[in-house]
Amino acid sequence: MPIDTDNLAIDARDVRVVRHGTVILDQLTAQVPRGTCTAILGPNGCGKTTFARTLLGQAFLTSGSIRVLGETLGQTDVRKLRQRIGIVNPTTDAGGYHTAGAVVDADLTTTEAVLTGYFATVGLYDRPTADQRDHASHLLEQVGLAHRLDHRFGTLSTGEQRRALIARALVHLPELLILDEPTAGLDIPGRERVLATVEQLLTAPNAPAVLMITHHVEELSPRTQQVLLMRDGRFLAGGRPKDIITPESLTETFGCKVYVRRIHGRYWLEVLPEAWLDLIR
Ligand SMILES: Nc1ncnc2c1ncn2[C@@H]1O[C@H](COP(=O)(O)OP(=O)(O)OP(=O)(O)O)[C@@H](O)[C@H]1O
Structure with missing residues (x-):
């Protein structure tokens, strides 16, 4: 069936990124329909974050093309486009003003931290409207906070900060939400709260397209329509999770012998005993 390109949140064709002679992304092609959930699953260093950065116009393509929300990168104002995209990237949580990579100032209250999302700033330098304040509180209620x-953002637990940053990413009612390892560093309840928050988002009316980037198959929502397995800058396979996720495909993706089973709509991975011997050989 032909793809309706007007209905795509992401339309990436033959994306190649080469830096200093190293191929980081190699002929990546992927389509993500609006309002659907796609997961990119792959090991450390396979290029997941670089791909996310290309979608935001933060990493330039060596060749290929990308359309995001109907706009062709390289021919559009990326600052305007970014206002239609929410991004949560846990390598950049709270920090003081001078902490490299901090998304928000740790001294702000949690509500203020969410409000910075309206202005794409680290501190809160603009005066939010009453409607914006109400919306920020409402979003924080939605993510269970x-x-x-009124608590200082820097005093929240890592899991609470992460959920607050999801609320921050949602202030603009994004049409595309990119979650780049949103559960990194969280314990099991912390991880499950983030996943439950994503699940709630996916069931809401007018849900954004969600691109979930993760190392862990356990984190795929049962609502994931498409999974892309990535290794060494390439998509090894892509399609419906039930067709793509097998012990063989995950063993190839991660370079580690694993078994995977599906229980209550979620996937659970077991590392096979012989994997350890292979990994240290
Ligand atoms: N600007 C750059 N110049 C050279 N190499 C780069 C550059 N940016 C990324 N890389 C390399 O490209 C590879 C992919 O990095 P990337 O961060 O996209 O991987 P990832 O799949 O997100 O990894 P992780 O799961 O560890 O976050 C890595 O080997 C990284 O060192």
Whole structure:
């Protein structure tokens, strides 16, 4: 069936990124329909974040083309386009003003931290409207942080900060939400709260397209329509999770012998005993 390109949140064709002679992304082609959830699953260093950066116009293509929300990168104002995209990237959580990579100032209240999302700033330098304040509180309630509205952002647990940053990414009602390892560094309940928040988002009316980037098959929502397995800058396979996720495909993707089973719509991975011997040989 032909693809309706007007209905795509992401339309990436033959994307290649080469830096200093190293091929980082190699002929990546992927389509993500609006309002659907796609996951990119792959090991450390396979190029997941670089691909996300290309979608945001932060990493330039050596060749290929990308359309995001109907706009062709290289022919559009990326600052305007970014206002239609939400991004959560845990390598950049809270920090002081001078912490490299900090998304928001740790001294702000949680509500203020979410409000910075309106202005794409680290501190809150602009005066939010009453409607913006109400919306920020509402989003914090949605992610289960109604009891933390006035707490200093820097004092929240890592999991609470992560959920607050999801709320921050949602202030603009994004049409595309990129979650780049949103559960990194979280314990099991912390991880599950983030996943439950994503699940709630996917079931909401007018849900954004969600691109979930992760190392862990356990983190795929049962609502994931498409999974892209990535290794060494390439997509090894892509399609419906039930067709793509097998012990063989995950063993190839991660270079580690694994078994995978599906329980209650989620996938659970087991590392086979012989994998350890292979990994240290
Ligand atoms: N500007 C750059 N110049 C040279 N190499 C780069 C550059 N940016 C990224 N790389 C390399 O490209 C590869 C892919 O990096 P990337 O961060 O996209 O991987 P990743 O799949 O997101 O990894 P992780 O799961 O560890 O976050 C890595 O080997 C990285 O060192």
